[in-house]
Amino acid sequence: MKSDIIFHQLFEAQTSTYTYIIADKKTKEAAIIDPVIETVERDLKLIKELGLKLIYILDTHIHADHITGAGEIRKLTNAKTAVGAEANIPCIDIPLDDGHELFLGDKKITVIATPGHTNTCSTFFFEGMAFTGDALLIRGCGRTDFQQGSSEKLFESVHGKIFKFSDDTIVYPGHDYNGQTVSTIELEKKFNPRLCETQTKAGFSKFMSELKLAHPKKIHEAVPANMTCGIVPSKHIFHPQVVDGIPVVSCENLYSHMSDIISKSALLIDVRRSDEFNAELGHIENSKLITLGPDLTQFLKDGDRQQEIIFICRSGNRSGQAATEAMQLGYKNVINMSGGMLRWNDLKQPKIKK
Ligand SMILES: [Fe+2]
Numbered sequence: 254m255k256s257d258i259i260f261h262q263l264f265e266a267q268t269s270t271y272t273y274i275i276a277d278k279k280t281k282e283a284a285i286i287d288p289v290i291e292t293v294e295r296d297l298k299l300i301k302e303l304g305l306k307l308i309y310i311l312d313t314h315i316h317a318d319h320i321t322g323a324g325e326i327r328k329l330t331n332a333k334t335a336v337g338a339e340a341n342i343p344c345i346d347i348p349l350d351d352g353h354e355l356f357l358g359d360k361k362i363t364v365i366a367t368p369g370h371t372n373t374c375s376t377f378f379f380e381g382m383a384f385t386g387d388a389l390l391i392r393g394c395g396r397t398d399f400q401q402g403s404s405e406k407l408f409e410s411v412h413g414k415i416f417k418f419s420d421d422t423i424v425y426p427g428h429d430y431n432g433q434t435v436s437t438i439e440l441e442k443k444f445n446p447r448l449c450e451t452q453t454k455a456g457f458s459k460f461m462s463e464l465k466l467a468h469p470k471k472i473h474e475a476v477p478a479n480m481t482c483g484i485v486p487s488k489h490i491f492h493p494q495v496v497d498g499i500p501v502v503s504c505e506n507l508y509s510h511m512s513d514i515i516s517k518s519a520l521l522i523d524v525r526r527s528d529e530f531n532a533e534l535g536h537i538e539n540s541k542l543i544t545l546g547p548d549l550t551q552f553l554k555d556g557d558r559q560q561e562i563i564f565i566c567r568s569g570n571r572s573g574q575a576a577t578e579a580m581q582l583g584y585k586n587v588i589n590m591s592g593g594m595l596r597w598n599d600l601k602q603p604k605i606k607k
Pocket residue numbers: 314315316317318370387395
């Protein structure tokens with residue numbers, strides 16, 4: 254390690270992600286590579302303790318397994334976010350192309366486009382170190398079966414670009430699942446079982462096509478969030494009070510948020526019987542009838558656990574049971590409309606009846 258730079262390798266255990274802090278010792282200008290939203294506070298504390306001035310927040314690619322801390326760190330530091338231009342992310346300050354150069358003092362970070370794991374992957378080269386993201390892991394590599402991944406492209410990126418660095422270049426990967434922290438180009442050329450020097454493109458593609466990996470747990474959450482630099486606007490309309498373990502919203506509050514309910518695609522589910530739905534008490538416009546019992550259970554079993562659902566019934570009792578059932582099935586954003594259609598009618602709020 255050169256004496257005129259500062260370097261820290263940090264780890265996020267839930268997704269086995271490495272975050273790196275690199276800096277020029279003289280000017281204290283720093284960059285953070287691949288921050289994770291859950292560990293932003295830890296990383297910023299270290300940056301402060303080291304007396305660094307954060308200039309860049311770099312992501313090696315659009316991650317599928319975790320949410321980037323980039324947007325959150327930018328808010329707190331005014332550093333600039335940067336990721337591969339291919340990602341086409343409007344919130345990014347600096348879209349990175351192959352050969353792009355960024356400076357920390359007089360020290361250069363060179364961006365090398367290394368697509369294959371995704372189409373936006375970059376490797377950052379800085380002072381004898383290669384931050385390879387998921388293009389090259391220690392004795393492994395990132396998967397190539399989603400986010401425009403391509404085993405052919407990854408092979409070309411690793412053999413045609415990363416392996417062209419000098420043998421003593423230190424390799425710092427985006428993840429490690431086996432407790433390893435660092436490698437070198439020489440070691441990976443010799444011992445990487447997927448991508449070593451003697452591997453062929455066809456052999457690598459065959460190996461990758463046979464992996465059959467499960468999708469990362471957070472992919473549906475992480476990829477959209479990372480397209481907005483990790484800043485996730487709250488999708489949920491209500492921040493309900495919890496009564497007897499069940500989140501509740503009043504009829505008045507629900508009524509005043511009708512346009513949000515429609516625009517944010519929250520679901521109003523009326524759990525009464527169909528004869529009640531159309532009888533004197535009527536039902537709320539845009540509510541969907543799914544009767545408590547087998548119909549509702551089946552619906553909930555098949556549904557998206559992040560969906561915001563407001564349950565409605567006659568008095569708030571059955572809808573409370575529905576909310577409880579949904580929570581037991583893992584729903585995170587379910588609410589009971591307190592007082593039910595009786596209260597709704599008392600307030601003379603609009604209803605539909607046949
Ligand atoms: Fe990745």
